Amino acid sequence: xxxxxxxxxxxxxxxxxxxxxxxxxxxxxxxxxxxxxxxxxxxxxxxxxxxxxxxxxxxxxxxxxxxxxxxxxxxxxxxxxxxxxxxxxxxxxxxxxxxxxxxxxxxxxxxxxxxxxxxxxxxxxxxxxxxxxxxxxxxxxxxxxxxxxxxxxxxxxxxxxxxxxxxxxxxxxxxxxxxxxxxxxxxxxxxxxxxxxxxxxxxxxxxxxxxxxxxxxxxxxxxxxxxxxxxxxxxxxxxxxxxxxxxxxxxxxxxxxxxxxxxxxxxxxxxxxxxxxxxxxxxxxxxxxxxxxxxxxxxxxxxxxxxxxxxxxxxxxxxxxxxxx
Numbered sequence: 001x002x003x004x005x006x007x008x009x010x011x012x013x014x015x016x017x018x019x020x021x022x023x024x025x026x027x028x029x030x031x032x033x034x035x036x037x038x039x040x041x042x043x044x045x046x047x048x049x050x051x052x053x054x055x056x057x058x059x060x061x062x063x064x065x066x067x068x069x070x071x072x073x074x075x076x077x078x079x080x081x082x083x084x085x086x087x088x089x090x091x092x093x094x095x096x097x098x099x100x101x102x103x104x105x106x107x108x109x110x111x112x113x114x115x116x117x118x119x120x121x122x123x124x125x126x127x128x129x130x131x132x133x134x135x136x137x138x139x140x141x142x143x144x145x146x147x148x149x150x151x152x153x154x155x156x157x158x159x160x161x162x163x164x165x166x167x168x169x170x171x172x173x174x175x176x177x178x179x180x181x182x183x184x185x186x187x188x189x190x191x192x193x194x195x196x197x198x199x200x201x202x203x204x205x206x207x208x209x210x211x212x213x214x215x216x217x218x219x220x221x222x223x224x225x226x227x228x229x230x231x232x233x234x235x236x237x238x239x240x241x242x243x244x245x246x247x248x249x250x251x252x253x254x255x256x257x258x259x260x261x262x263x264x265x266x267x268x269x270x271x272x273x274x275x276x277x278x279x280x281x282x283x284x285x286x287x288x289x290x291x292x293x294x295x296x297x298x299x300x301x302x303x304x305x306x307x308x309x310x311x312x313x314x315x316x317x318x319x320x321x322x323x324x325x
Contacts, residue, residue, distance in 0.1 A: 123160025
């Protein structure tokens, strides 16, 4: 092959490649200029650009509709430029666009709102939650639904009577779990409980329980108090949230069954303890029956006694030091 023929062949190959790729954005006037499998799409800014078929692969710009796989500047019933009036060839179907979520990351227990817009009147729209397949219907047709996911969740939107495929979006959910070493969650003032945090996705150190920083194993030792004397204590765990913002929290409610007031005495003389317990509690001091709200004598001071109470909620005990005065 001569040099001239070789150059001519290369030139023809280059022309074929360019034709297959299609025209640059803003220069096409019809589908024929875009090459096999591509379409000449109208753009919101008035230009035209080659691209893949609308409806399944790409979405049209806001205000434009998908007709015969190409984005066109026509109204929902097909009137205006081009052939067809909403039926048969040239039929224009509305599209669904801008499927969005109100926040990309939330904390467990928070809610998100999913919204979308359309280029024309569409049929019923449904958002499907990925992890359990729950369908969230847009019952009031306001193009939005609300959900409270407890795990990282993907959502898929589908609407009847549109040229759009299914659209997707997702949310990340930050969470932690909190446990403690009291099986029945019944405690007494003066005890200490070991609380344990398990940090879930999207949470980071530092983590605390009632202000006590957890150790490398996620444990924090918390002293039981009941300053408002309501018979309850909330253990609140808190970890920083990935990316900043409010902390991610979890809580456990404990029943504070009783607390003890101590009266000391001179060394070698008996002191006393008085038990303030929840109604219905049965108590003992050193294994002997003790009536709540009534002072119970203790051995000669200084000494240590064991006070224990039981109730329908559970049981608790605590060692109490009775000092010498």
